[in-house]
Amino acid sequence: MIINHPLLGPRDAQEFVYLGDAALIRRPDGLTDGIDAFHDYLYLRDNPAGLHRELWYHEQGDRSWLVVTRHTVTHEITRVELARDVARAEGRSR
């Protein structure tokens, strides 16, 4: 499986570590969101058979985090973004 890193070009997936659903970017607020939100964030997943946006960590490369859009039935990757760009677009910068 080849992941087309936005900065470094096509890379073997073996250079990366897989974390999971990119929804993990949207961590609830520890002070205001409550236990249900934290439980659902930590333990529940959509787990689709289809397009999946997911977090990959380039451990053996530039150590950046990527959001990869990949189809979980065919493994075809259609989009690769820097996770930082995705998070900032959602207003999660500090």
Next chain:
Amino acid sequence: MRYSGFRVIREALSGHTGWGPVWRDPAPQKDYDCIIVGGGGHGLATAYYLAKEFGQSRIAVLEKGWIGGGNVGRNTTIIRSNYLLDGNQPFYEFSLKLWEGLEQDFNYNAMVSQRGIINLYHTDAQRDAYTRRGNAMILHGADAELLTRDQVRAMYPFLNFDNARFPIKGALMQRRGGTVRHDAVAWGYARGADSRGVDILQNCEVTGMRIEAGRIVGVDTSRGFIGAKKVGVAVAGASSQVMAQAGIRLPIESHVLQAFVSEGLKPVIDGVITYGAGHFYVSQSDKGGLVFGGDIDGYNSYAQRGNMAVVEDVAEGGMSLMPMIGRARLLRMWGGIMDMSMDGSPIIDRTGIEGLYFNGGWCYGGFKATPASGWVFAHLLATDTPHPTATAYRFDRFRDGLMIDEKGQGAQPNLH
């Protein structure tokens, strides 16, 4: 129709014209008392025990494809009860005891072969951890022995004992562990359930669930709507898709696990061997092929195939452990869909919808659990109370901090 040696002889003398279909192919009824969604090992076992042990009737098993076409037809056949934690070990030992009596119970040859399983260890810390696990096994009524290096060498002299980095120091052995012919498990349970009146409906995919006032009233399927008082879902890797039809999200990710078979070899590996310095395990089938596997690929997948990185990894593990297999050729490889849970342990529980029950999250260890999973799920469906060995397998254990985490890896499915 009872199977026996006498039957084989009688049929041989009369041209084998007396054998009949092993299970019926009935038309779906309008409704049932209980529908099991999923015609794999667990679903068929559940239907069998519901009928046989709990005296239930008007039961149907709905299978989207053909029975046994999922993970029960794809696994590496191992049975064992060598878990550490209190929430797990009694359940798996219950399952192993059921395996021991299964062929007589359901009158079908499943080639239950208790050839023994050894877990090799390579460091002092690993020895201590395995000792602890062996003691936990013994405390819960299972068998366990710690073998010395010499004892392992006497059993399997061809292992790489003196590897400089990962020397073999000993092993934890369970003599009652072994292998079972997995297809026969599906067929034996199907035959047993069918003969007790369970309707097995194949090519019958559940496409929706009808819920009224918080209670399930039936399922929409590719063969029409079928009403039901109770619905038990046992679909392994398809769990999230099926439960989404009831609006329920699960603590599960679906991952691909690959497995491999080599060309047929003369008998060389007598039992099941697991490597302690890498994820590699192997046994030899009666046809001679080495049956082996290792880690999941690590990314969500419903493809039922994986990538070369794991193939190389598993081959490296095998070569590190038993260099003698280097000339053998790989004959077959495939993948399945594993329902990886958030603590590596299963969920067998009611849901927030009255009459809807869930059984899943088996990760890559569901085959050995087949008899007990069927029994305890039937117990839950029949009595609305959990079986004593399955009381910890609840959805709310994550909220309450009662995770059953054998590997101690935390809330990331691909680490379990």
